[in-house]
Amino acid sequence: MSQPKLSFWQVWNVSFGFLGVQFGFALQNGNASRILSDLGADLHSLSLFWLVAPVMGLIVQPIVGAASDKTWNRFGRRNPFILGGAVVAAIGMALMPNASWFVAILAPMLMGAVMLAIMDAAFNVTMQPFRALVSDMVPSEQRNLGYSVQSLLINIGAVIGSLLPFLLTNVIGLDNAAKAGEVAPSVIWAFYIGATVLLGSVLWTVFRTKEYSPEEYNLYKGIEDAPMPTSTQKTNLRTRMSGFVDLIVDMPTTMKQLAVVQFFSWFALFIMWVYTMPAIAQHIWGIDAKWFSSEFLNSVGNQLPLDIAKAKGQAGDWVGIIFAAYSLFAAIFSVFLTRIANRFGRKKTYAGSLILGGIGYLSFGLFPNSEIVHVNLLITEVDIPQSALMLLIPMIGVGIAWAAILAMPYAILSDSIPAQKMGVYMGIFNFTIAAPQIVSGLIAGQLLRFVFDNEAIYIIGLAGVFMLLGAVSVYFVKVSSSPETSH
Template structure:
């Protein structure tokens, strides 16, 4: 319970359990969001390289994503906490973000057509920023929507379902360019300054999938009215309304935000350390897996990622273009594989966490991911092997096929990263500020990616001589450090809007 200004306790009603399929409806839009996000993760480095970015500057383009998250998510979280209208509390932001993201997905791979007005690499960077801002507008309210709609005893299930849907979307999004090339027959090689047709059409399909799934969630999820929500969460609605009605200057709002930042729950601060190591590693994987396996497995030298060298020779040799295209497609298969393993692990994640505890489950998962990254180093080249992927057959080096093994560990880690910190955190947040705190928690996702963007390229160039496989190994070491950090997290549970207690589940 929480108390009003007069000291009277606001009555708290028991929030009803949701029917099983309504738990799915609440999160279904994340299927499309992650479909689009996976397309970006697997193909943005490929697109930017095709448009003229050099190898060690790739991470600087990718810095746009966490910067957008850092700026957008707290603002959207705070705004959605204060939004109550006939369309809902979180739903308006989810829908608006999805529309903007779909537009960015349609325009980004077509950067080559605006060469007469703006450099393609600059246009591609702008569209990447638009996509990332829009993805963040959509994602943040989804996290808060689960916390709003799903009662505490179903919270781990809710975030596990969200993790499962995220990974189904990621599988489909990651594999789509490969399917369009090897099943449909679209071209997967790119001319200088342009993007491969298979990638362009994949982004069109992804934009459609994103809008469709988000519309399903928005139309199928009726959010609680303010009176219901306040009763379920033990909030004094009248006092909250008075507080929110107070006009404050921008300086006062900024001070209030920083006050929330510096007085965040202890659990959030402890999780921030884990988040730093795990998201630092994930960012490296997304940016550098394509050049890493192109070099390490397909044997393409680092100079073929240098735009100055490419400009000096004119046309890219056909065998180099083919190797880069094949490696880029295989990265989609690898990313689909870790997402598939994550989806499968999400099915049993709740049961494991309820049996051995959230923290041991989280730590073990991160450790397996770290070992997966490090083992990339073991798989190099090899004889050409024919692989039956059910939808088609392809021939790849043996080392490429063997990389599916590390993806098991990476997938387990990814499933845990998507679910466990939110399950641990949600019980420690005051319900009236869930949105803004979820936005602030995104700092722990954005900040390590920004740090990674600033230093990873320099480490790759200065320490590893542009041999990208070694920076993947560095990502594994960071993930292992995150696993150790989990054991320093102490779970707390907030009653109403104030008092922290010990959790029901350790």
């Protein structure tokens, strides 16, 4: 029996929780470097603190994926993990910008890193079953639609989450300048709001999506004589590890080839999230790199001149604007992504999008410090360097690349994975997201320090080169036409 098609709104409900999860991710991506820098982290060490995010993904997602494949109870198959992760993530979001409260336990900078780790681990507990839920509920012929709706909701959440600190400063009036060793009030309240949105959107999906029973799932996916997964099935650790290694060795060829593309594209994305704020603060707002050095700050008694604190706050807020811009462009592109992929093929769509993203990163350096202009953003008016406004142009290419990265690898991969192993393979595929970020985190800071002399704009250019290499590697991906149940 073929799997029933879903209405548009059923597909929407299945994916709606992604809006809140990405709202939280957007706040993290746009503000974690800002928070850690405010709490005392050096510029070249930022990427090391950011390592906790991919490491958590590397550890958590395959475990959660395998567990959700085998845990089928009255609350559902994926929903218990989705909801549990969201609750912990919301708590982490509320605590991270308040790391200075816990000075008696750890230094604020280290406490911030701990909260980042907890928050990101919980995000991953929520995110992986969400991806598997889309594969579970959406039939193969609607897969492009399913992942495009998912990408649209992710980017709506990202737009609002990225804009929030800027809005709280320029519309509500909260202060965006941080005192030494503390976090700006606008950022703290943004994280409180983000925690609320995350939990609310996940609850919507959990209560509006009825998962299939094991019998229905096996029937729709063409799985015959398969044992019914239950939460009580147990195997010893050695057997589980042996089976896990076998899965990695026998992973579909398409997954291995996509891993190369993922390496280049996620290496570039990690650099963007970590170093955009210092890059534009230095290159556009004219802040000397020494003001990002804990050693220099200690030598001047940890006192930031008012103009430097104000400029860093403005640069941090503008990161939210340009991150919201690329997410908005990604959301718009997502609306057309299904038609484009259906017409030109997934590979050409994927490669072309990465090319535009690479060009976007490379063009960051074309906009140096310039005169201040008055800009009406409709929601508020601000005075900013003209070159900051011009950064919205390269964000078009970055946004198109981001939309494709969120949808195309999974659309290509989903037809190559046996349905009964969809969750664990989607978890294993997260290795191809986490590993390049770990490599980037280990070497980017050293490249910035010893090759680029702490001038962060050059490492954004390096991200552009890696994105272009990702586009080239798409050519070598062999798209599978096998049915869902094939290996």
